[in-house]
Amino acid sequence: MIKERLAALRALMQQHTISACIVPGTDPHASEYMAPHWTEMSWISGFLGETGTAVITMNQALLWTDSRYYLQAEAELAGTSVELMRESDVDCPTITEWLCTNMREEKGKVAVNPEMYSVNGYRALKAELEEGGLELLSMDLISPLWTDGRPAIPTSLLYEYSETFAGESVNSKLTRVRQALKEKNCEALVISALDEIAWLLNIRGKDVDYTPCLISYVVLEMNKCTLFVAPSKLDEAAKKYLQSIDVCTADYDKVFEYLQGLSVGSIMYDGGKVNEALYEAINTTVKTVNVSPSPVLKMQSVKNATELAGERIAMRKDAVALTRFFYWLENEALKTPQTEITLAQKLGEFRAMGENYTDDSFCTIAGWKGNGAIVHYHAEEDTCAKIKGDGVLLLDSGGQYLDGTTDITRTVWVGDPTLIPDAVKRDYTAVLKGHIALANARFPKGTRGNQLDVLARQFLWAEGMTYGHGTGHGVGHFMGCHEGPQNIRTDNNTNPLQLGNICSDEPGLYRANQYGIRIENLIAVREAQNLGAHATGETFYEFETLTICYYDTNMIDMSRMTAQEIAWVNAYHSWVYAETAPYLTEVEAAWLKEKCKAL
Amino acid sequence: MIKERLAALRALMQQHTISACIVPGTDPHASEYMAPHWTEMSWISGFLGETGTAVITMNQALLWTDSRYYLQAEAELAGTSVELMRESDVDCPTITEWLCTNMREEKGKVAVNPEMYSVNGYRALKAELEEGGLELLSMDLISPLWTDGRPAIPTSLLYEYSETFAGESVNSKLTRVRQALKEKNCEALVISALDEIAWLLNIRGKDVDYTPCLISYVVLEMNKCTLFVAPSKLDEAAKKYLQSIDVCTADYDKVFEYLQGLSVGSIMYDGGKVNEALYEAINTTVKTVNVSPSPVLKMQSVKNATELAGERIAMRKDAVALTRFFYWLENEALKTPQTEITLAQKLGEFRAMGENYTDDSFCTIAGWKGNGAIVHYHAEEDTCAKIKGDGVLLLDSGGQYLDGTTDITRTVWVGDPTLIPDAVKRDYTAVLKGHIALANARFPKGTRGNQLDVLARQFLWAEGMTYGHGTGHGVGHFMGCHEGPQNIRTDNNTNPLQLGNICSDEPGLYRANQYGIRIENLIAVREAQNLGAHATGETFYEFETLTICYYDTNMIDMSRMTAQEIAWVNAYHSWVYAETAPYLTEVEAAWLKEKCKAL
Numbered sequence A, B: 001m002i003k004e005r006l007a008a009l010r011a012l013m014q015q016h017t018i019s020a021c022i023v024p025g026t027d028p029h030a031s032e033y034m035a036p037h038w039t040e041m042s043w044i045s046g047f048l049g050e051t052g053t054a055v056i057t058m059n060q061a062l063l064w065t066d067s068r069y070y071l072q073a074e075a076e077l078a079g080t081s082v083e084l085m086r087e088s089d090v091d092c093p094t095i096t097e098w099l100c101t102n103m104r105e106e107k108g109k110v111a112v113n114p115e116m117y118s119v120n121g122y123r124a125l126k127a128e129l130e131e132g133g134l135e136l137l138s139m140d141l142i143s144p145l146w147t148d149g150r151p152a153i154p155t156s157l158l159y160e161y162s163e164t165f166a167g168e169s170v171n172s173k174l175t176r177v178r179q180a181l182k183e184k185n186c187e188a189l190v191i192s193a194l195d196e197i198a199w200l201l202n203i204r205g206k207d208v209d210y211t212p213c214l215i216s217y218v219v220l221e222m223n224k225c226t227l228f229v230a231p232s233k234l235d236e237a238a239k240k241y242l243q244s245i246d247v248c249t250a251d252y253d254k255v256f257e258y259l260q261g262l263s264v265g266s267i268m269y270d271g272g273k274v275n276e277a278l279y280e281a282i283n284t285t286v287k288t289v290n291v292s293p294s295p296v297l298k299m300q301s302v303k304n305a306t307e308l309a310g311e312r313i314a315m316r317k318d319a320v321a322l323t324r325f326f327y328w329l330e331n332e333a334l335k336t337p338q339t340e341i342t343l344a345q346k347l348g349e350f351r352a353m354g355e356n357y358t359d360d361s362f363c364t365i366a367g368w369k370g371n372g373a374i375v376h377y378h379a380e381e382d383t384c385a386k387i388k389g390d391g392v393l394l395l396d397s398g399g400q401y402l403d404g405t406t407d408i409t410r411t412v413w414v415g416d417p418t419l420i421p422d423a424v425k426r427d428y429t430a431v432l433k434g435h436i437a438l439a440n441a442r443f444p445k446g447t448r449g450n451q452l453d454v455l456a457r458q459f460l461w462a463e464g465m466t467y468g469h470g471t472g473h474g475v476g477h478f479m480g481c482h483e484g485p486q487n488i489r490t491d492n493n494t495n496p497l498q499l500g501n502i503c504s505d506e507p508g509l510y511r512a513n514q515y516g517i518r519i520e521n522l523i524a525v526r527e528a529q530n531l532g533a534h535a536t537g538e539t540f541y542e543f544e545t546l547t548i549c550y551y552d553t554n555m556i557d558m559s560r561m562t563a564q565e566i567a568w569v570n571a572y573h574s575w576v577y578a579e580t581a582p583y584l585t586e587v588e589a590a591w592l593k594e595k596c597k598a599l
Helices: A002-015 A040-045 A067-077 A095-102 A119-131 A170-183 A194-201 A236-244 A252-261 A276-281 A295-301 A305-331 A340-352 A369-373 A422-439 A449-461 A563-583 A586-595 B002-015 B040-045 B067-077 B095-102 B119-131 B170-183 B194-201 B236-244 B252-261 B276-281 B295-301 B305-331 B340-352 B369-373 B422-439 B449-461 B563-583 B586-595
Strands: A020-024 A053-057 A061-065 A082-086 A109-112 A135-138 A188-191 A217-221 A225-228 A248-250 A266-269 A287-290 A357-360 A365-368 A391-397 A399-401 A408-414 A442-444 A502-505 A508-511 A515-518 A521-527 A540-545 B020-024 B053-057 B061-065 B082-086 B109-112 B135-138 B188-191 B217-221 B225-228 B248-250 B266-269 B287-290 B357-360 B365-368 B391-397 B399-401 B408-414 B442-444 B502-505 B508-511 B515-518 B521-527 B540-545
Touching: A002 A020, A002 A040, A002 A053, A020 A040, A040 A053, A040 A061, A053 A095, A061 A067, A067 A082, A095 A119, A109 A119, A119 A135, A119 A276, A135 A276, A170 A188, A170 A194, A170 A217, A170 A295, A188 A194, A188 A295, A194 A217, A194 A225, A194 A295, A217 A252, A225 A252, A236 A248, A248 A252, A252 A276, A305 A340, A305 A399, A305 A408, A305 A521, A305 A563, A305 A586, A340 A357, A340 A365, A340 A391, A365 A369, A369 A391, A369 A508, A369 A515, A391 A515, A408 A422, A408 A515, A422 A449, A422 A502, A422 A508, A422 A515, A422 A521, A422 A540, A422 A563, A442 B449, A449 B442, A449 B449, A502 A540, A563 A586, B002 B020, B002 B040, B002 B053, B020 B040, B040 B053, B040 B061, B053 B095, B061 B067, B067 B082, B095 B119, B109 B119, B119 B135, B119 B276, B135 B276, B170 B188, B170 B194, B170 B217, B170 B295, B188 B194, B188 B295, B194 B217, B194 B225, B194 B295, B217 B252, B225 B252, B236 B248, B248 B252, B252 B276, B305 B340, B305 B399, B305 B408, B305 B521, B305 B563, B305 B586, B340 B357, B340 B365, B340 B391, B365 B369, B369 B391, B369 B508, B369 B515, B391 B515, B408 B422, B408 B515, B422 B449, B422 B502, B422 B508, B422 B515, B422 B521, B422 B540, B422 B563, B563 B586
Parallel strands: A020 A109, A061 A082, A109 A135, A188 A266, A225 A248, A266 A287, B020 B109, B061 B082, B109 B135, B188 B266, B225 B248, B266 B287
Antiparallel strands: A020 A053, A053 A061, A188 A217, A217 A225, A357 A399, A365 A391, A391 A408, A442 A540, A502 A521, A508 A515, A521 A540, B020 B053, B053 B061, B188 B217, B217 B225, B357 B399, B365 B391, B391 B408, B442 B540, B502 B521, B508 B515, B521 B540
């Protein structure tokens, strides 16, 4: 089947004298979770993993993916004639390197579907190809071929997200964004990021898993706001709501025409998010202004008091679900056979009992022993580990509640705590110390996350250890579990941490084939309190810890903890107990009290 | 006099229909220490401070400078008709903001001498002016006017810097730089930074204070290297040396012609350093490639084993000078009247006794009590403080030795140590803890200085305190005391720390009108040693402390020090004593032993 599709694509390429076609695993909205409609990469290559890019030439078909997917790709590409390019390997060429080397003779054209590339991504690709003598062409070659059986664009209903939860009226948000446009002398803004649209218009939907967003575009003008959305998504209530906030609607794919017809002096777009096809649709008489991150994302990342209050409520519900789950795990679960998947399911059930729960915020990672060392581990029914004997369990999960979004990781010892190896305690304690140091950080206004990242890594680095992922990602409010622009990573992110930003604090340590350790809370940036009499007068910020769940104190090597760290854990545990116990049964509360007893 | 100069300039501006002229306090080599020949800003404005920019329009003359110079500028500008623009004040417009606002009506031309702007600086200026409807023009309006009494370009002799000190032959350096050019498909490199020229050709001079550089340009081609330098700088030995390394010479100002005539495919330049006039001189048929930092600076910043060994020798000489100075200060100095300046002179005398000493590496900062709180304090003969009674002395100084460059700050209590206020001890200890934490840092290859900066600030930040300068600057080898591209600052410097980089580690804390505290060592990046059995396999780096001088332990609040920090200070003091004592008199050594005794 893949071979037939490749043949059809090549025929089309020949017709247009195209030498190569790149098909990335992306969608037009730069989404983390994609609707099946846009799985063009999988359709043409046969590879079903989430991350990958296919490249098709007249003689070859290749699929770039990273080491997480090597095994899966090998299996799925077998017999398709598509070759696997192992992009995590140091000697693997990048796609442009490969094209520039292998297509050098032909000096040909490379086609991509411009909807699948951000403007910035498209420009970078174009520059690299041109450097190598190749031409980049915007042309969707897959849609004309993928006519049979292509999944439709999801059709979930748009619903109003109450101001009770959102904490700010649409009118107020639109006024603020328009002010930001004015400041850059712009008269319009095009938005393709689904979380930005949802935030701006106080709307939600259920088009994809885990993120309550709705597939659409927005073009905002100074006196008009148009939502481009499939009519099937709008019931009477939705129409009425959109009218009430003065938002016009047009069909989803009419956005291109609309941009062509839009006659304003200048339009703003976020080149890191807005897709190239939208950009190309903008009338050439209009000046385009690339602002990244967009003013919408910047505002959205600063949670207001209502949103933060909602997060605290969501956290209490998560706390109850987690406590019940861990109580069950320690006292009940292992009376019957359990696997990583049954544990995840059970946790999901506990979480779903929470009021206003709508979904998980991502697919729960339950990593038993060696599987915990695979950072983006995804358990499969037929291969997942059985929970047997004593060992380390890493559990990373989160929920979507109307009040807010959660994301928490705890690593616990399952079984007899006297069997915990010293090496595990040493590793757990080094991770915990970093987790605490970051949670305790105070920093002047203007500080970026990459300046604080080392606080979480310092105890690991001191012994030559590190982890290969970021320390913290931004988190949305009843929206994406990953949200920019702020984060706490080693990368050169220039966005400072702002009051009201929410980030994760999740250092880890991974011992291949043995165990993985990660400890994650969500933390919110607030004004520093009680700076004391010696402060030098600058504005200082600090973090409020939002997540409410005990740490497995059996795993702590007390000899490595300072008095301040112990005091911090004790204070946190007192708070965890106080916040959670009222919602537990007496037995569960007594059990939690023991878990939270002072070190 | 200033008024006459302004009138002459305005006549010239009128002649060329120029609305405004910007005269910055820079030179054509982006130098830290400028030869008087280039003090165009001072000549036209009357302001003699080191940092400032004059702007002259037909009706107004203005001088932008920062708060360090407000008092000086007020005095020097009195009666000149030049108005002071206080650029540290939040409501002070930038130069381009001022021009775009005040010249909006005229839509006129703004002239600058392109030799005084880096290419990147010129482009940024041009873009901002054009945004505001103004045109930027390259035209030197000062030189035609400043004919009488303009100081000549310095004429110190070029001398060979022995490979014994440099540790690498010119041939090897040229080969490496040419390889770097090849990798970017370039066939030539133009260099205007004086330290890069000195490093590349193993030459030194004495054209300016503190940095042993020589005013010149270099154009490097694949088979030719041309040094543009005044013939008067070349004695027979110099000529012979340059011949021996196969370097052609041409007169200093022939570089522009040479670039016009240079016919290569493409030429590399560092747009952050190379001046706009050089760039404009490049033949338009030649492709220009802007690479910042230049490959030369990148290589130069990585000290080789010989350079590092030389630094260690220089540090021992500094240790002896500092110890003798502090011994003298405690036991002899105050028997006669002393001021900040006499202390600085005495320290200079001790330092000058060191073998291979050539100069100080910058003007010693001796800040008594409140003056120590002025970060860039420069004592003046008639206003400097008398050292009397008990108080905090901040002493920041450094030497140029043929072996290497030093830079050290110590803060000591002068007088009765039982009188040290608790607040001083608290502040000193918070600074010292950060200084130690940075010195102790371990970090994976690829880490940038801005990721480590917080280690030095964390104890201050915890109490809402900070300092307004960088934590660490790069340091040259018998060259500039400030050298890029690496540093340890909060800024977004994308250059990672490399093996062999030297940086300062100098946190501080400043209490206006009371005292300043700064503790500074130089540290070098080396491969981490003894990572232990649990390391996760990445390449880790750490710092080697180069500077050898005791800390004033009377100023430490022991209750705030951890056991590890105390152990670190004790180990450092043992080493300081062992490295220094052999070069001291018996009495001095006994005194140092007491200073270095275990806490």
